[in-house]
Amino acid sequence: MxxxxxxxxxxxxxxxxxxxxxxxxxxxxxxxxxxxxxxxxxxxxxxxxxxxxxxxxxxxxxxxxxxxxxxxxxxxxxxxxxxxxxxxxxxxxxxxxxxxxxxxxxxxxxxxxxxxxxxxxxxxxxxxxxxxxxxxxxxxxxxxxxxxxxxxxxxxxxxxxxxxxEGHAPHQALSPRETDALTLLAAGKSRAQAAERLKISEHTLRVYIESARFKLGALNTTHAVANALSRGLICL
Amino acid sequence: MxxxxxxxxxxxxxxxxxxxxxxxxxxxxxxxxxxxxxxxxxxxxxxxxxxxxxxxxxxxxxxxxxxxxxxxxxxxxxxxxxxxxxxxxxxxxxxxxxxxxxxxxxxxxxxxxxxxxxxxxxxxxxxxxxxxxxxxxxxxxxxxxxxxxxxxxxxxxxxxxxxxxEGHAPHQALSPRETDALTLLAAGKSRAQAAERLKISEHTLRVYIESARFKLGALNTTHAVANALSRGLICL
DNA sequence: TTTTCCCTCCCCCAAAATAGCGAGGAGCAG
DNA sequence: CTGCTCCTCGCTATTTTGGGGGAGGGAAAA
The missing domain is CATH 3.30.450.80 (Transcription factor LuxR-like, autoinducer-binding domain)
Structure with missing residues (x-):
């Protein structure tokens, strides 16, 4: 059958x-x-x-x-x-x-x-x-x-x-720190909390978020996280 | 076979x-x-x-x-x-x-x-x-x-x-407006832009975001969008 | 019918994120 | 060595969000 x-x-x-x-x-x-x-x-x-x-x-x-x-x-x-x-x-x-x-x-x-x-x-x-x-x-x-x-x-x-x-963008890779940053933000952490978790200054974290935003062509943090999630670059 | x-x-x-x-x-x-x-x-x-x-x-x-x-x-x-x-x-x-x-x-x-x-x-x-x-x-x-x-x-x-x-809460569905709001935020819109797009006041939009956050158990907007995305409640 | 959501609008103020300008060191490939 | 990316840190000012109050109308379900 x-x-x-x-x-x-x-x-x-x-x-x-x-x-x-x-x-x-x-x-x-x-x-x-x-x-x-x-x-x-x-x-x-x-x-x-x-x-x-x-x-x-x-x-x-x-x-x-x-x-x-x-x-x-x-x-x-x-x-x-x-x-x-x-x-x-x-x-x-x-x-x-x-x-x-x-x-x-x-x-x-x-x-x-x-x-x-x-x-x-x-x-x-x-x-x-x-x-x-x-x-x-x-x-x-x-x-x-x-x-x-x-x-x-x-x-x-x-x-x-x-x-x-098939048409979906060949995604640009994020650096490890950028991935970490976006992952924590996606989990609801504020920048301060995420920085503390990663044991870096909040400013450094900010740099990662900005460069991730740039790489993903995102307009703001939420957009970047949404992009990264839907491209499978981070997960919850 | x-x-x-x-x-x-x-x-x-x-x-x-x-x-x-x-x-x-x-x-x-x-x-x-x-x-x-x-x-x-x-x-x-x-x-x-x-x-x-x-x-x-x-x-x-x-x-x-x-x-x-x-x-x-x-x-x-x-x-x-x-x-x-x-x-x-x-x-x-x-x-x-x-x-x-x-x-x-x-x-x-x-x-x-x-x-x-x-x-x-x-x-x-x-x-x-x-x-x-x-x-x-x-x-x-x-x-x-x-x-x-x-x-x-x-x-x-x-x-x-x-x-x-089986044990998981059948997660609370979002209302249409809440879905709209999160979808626009996930697309990188600011609250003002999203409100304009939906032809409602920014205050009203905020109410949707907050109730969506509450329903999803999210700590902030980014968290709510990430949750909604990974649960398939919204898409890009 | 009453209750319960959903949609819509308004106030104020504190907290957080964004934008702009910087800097230096480590590690790796050409 | 030179250039590249990655990681790390600092400042100020502006914009955006978040949290706390409200209120009324409408539609649908109990």
Whole structure:
């Protein structure tokens, strides 16, 4: 069963652009005979984008109305790690029910599960399998194909995030002291506290912060820390 | 081949404590006949911990010397999304070479690949496969078992993060305005500039920053921005 | 309906960060 | 040796933030 995936995963590994991903997603949908598959980059440094099989009117409506801010699937995935089965979510709130109804009206299936994936700079994406079936059929389906689709999802996600992240700046390295300084500031220390911790004068610390700011092209300390964090130059 | 994993994945899904994970990791190692398997929670709101088959002396040395701050594997995974093959990393720096030599001396294999995984609150973990072989054997091994082990890795990671995250407060979400404020500050804007951008008074903006600081338990603006970034609450 | 958040605005003053000008020594590569 | 970066320290003045009070309207949930 998993072998059914091998050539596809191979293709994904070699994918150099997003259209290859897109076609892979369509291919996956046909192989597993589900209603829809969606790869959706919810939060990213660049533009949001997606590789999906949803009908365009639904996508447009979703984007225009900023549905991701009320979609229980997105919200739940965003604060979790594990795959989420749609039917275990709380659809009780009014906007959520409206969203679900709208989806059905636009050709979506009533069942689904979604998988959250994160990148190093706060990128956040979803991979969703959408299907039309009763609860028992759906249960059998998830038991049978969950592993396959998760594996596929991870590959799609990895490839997508990698492609998405390719443009990111070749970061300038910080000196050890600069790293120390920014790390302490990111931890909430004031300049005086950080200087004390590093056993140097506050003025010296200031020099490090300024040179780090310069190297990172940052306008102030907060900006420098934010940059360093999102580039992985420091960590909390 | 993937069927070899089914019962293990089943077991993992039901795992309710870390020892179950631990035994699963040992089980995995035996099935695939590799040198070592490592699940390592590098960054987490709680304590760092791991489920691994490395010899204890090596683990102790690693922790004591804070090797994760110079380990190319950790550093590379931290700024990436995709699985990393050890031999494609830059081992040219002196401390890195020393680290590698120490590892070999402690019984580690010379080959490996590692997979980064992230959780919603900035948790960051690694799953590593370590093996002793020549480059060609290793190439065959990765081609043959990569998919299996990735799948296993994801399951271990998901389970581990879920267990790890169980005690953590479901961190308080920021209000839209608070998110806006922190996002602009992270982009290097001053309070005045951010207020202008949001078309509100600077006083109002300050209220948002303060309440965000309070919610995040941050000591100052920089701290709040760093927290929000690493928790994925804002992005650049 | 009441409560609870969220958004918006205002005051004052102390504390902290930023900007500008400096200086010298250590270590390493060409 | 010369130039480079890194590390260390000093001063003053200005700008920005932080902490402490408030207050009212609106929307959504309990």
């Amino acid at each position: 998993a072998r059914k995936l091998d050539d596809l995963l191979e293709r994904l590994g070699d994918a150099t652009d997003l259209s290859a991903l897109d076609s892979a997603v369509f291919d996956l949908r046909d192989r597993y005979d589900v209603e829809h598959l969606v790869y959706h980059s919810v939060k990213s440094s660049g533009d949001q984008w997606a590789a999906l099989t949803y009908p365009q009117p639904w996508v447009d409506a979703y984007v225009e109305n900023n549905f991701q801010t009320i979609d229980p699937v997105v919200l739940s995935c965003f604060r979790g790690f594990t795959p989420v089965d749609w039917k275990r979510l709380d659809w009780s709130s009014r906007p959520a029910r409206a969203l679900f109804g709208e989806g059905i009206a636009n050709g979506l299936g009533n069942q689904g599960f979604s998988l959250p994936i994160r990148g190093p700079s706060g990128q956040f994406a979803l991979f969703t399998v959408n299907h039309r079936s009763g609860d028992d059929t759906w249960g059998k389906f998830t038991r049978g194909y969950m592993h396959d689709l998760l594996l596929a999802a991870h590959f799609v996600n990895e490839r997508a995030l990698a492609l998405d992240g | 993937a069927r070899k994993l089914d019962d293990l994945l089943e077991r993992l899904g039901d795992a309710t404590d870390l020892s179950a994970l631990d035994s699963a990791v040992f089980d995995l190692r035996d099935r695939y006949d590799v040198e070592h398997l490592v699940y390592h929670s590098v960054k987490s709101s709680g304590d760092q911990w791991a489920a691994l088959t490395y010899p204890q002396p090596w683990v102790d040395a690693y922790v004591e010397n804070n090797f994760q701050t110079i380990d190319p594997v950790v550093l590379s995974c931290f700024r990436g999304f995709t699985p990393v093959d050890w031999k494609r990393l830059d081992w040219s720096s002196r401390p890195a070479r020393a680290l590698f030599g120490e590892g070999i001396a402690n019984g580690l294999g010379n080959q490996g690949f590692s997979l980064p995984i992230r959780g919603p609150s900035g948790q960051f973990a690694l799953f590593t496969v370590n093996h002793r072989s020549g480059d060609d054997t290793w190439g065959k091994f990765t081609r043959g078992y990569m998919h299996d082990l990735l799948l296993a890795a994801h399951f271990v990671n998901e389970r581990a993060l879920a267990l790890d995250g």
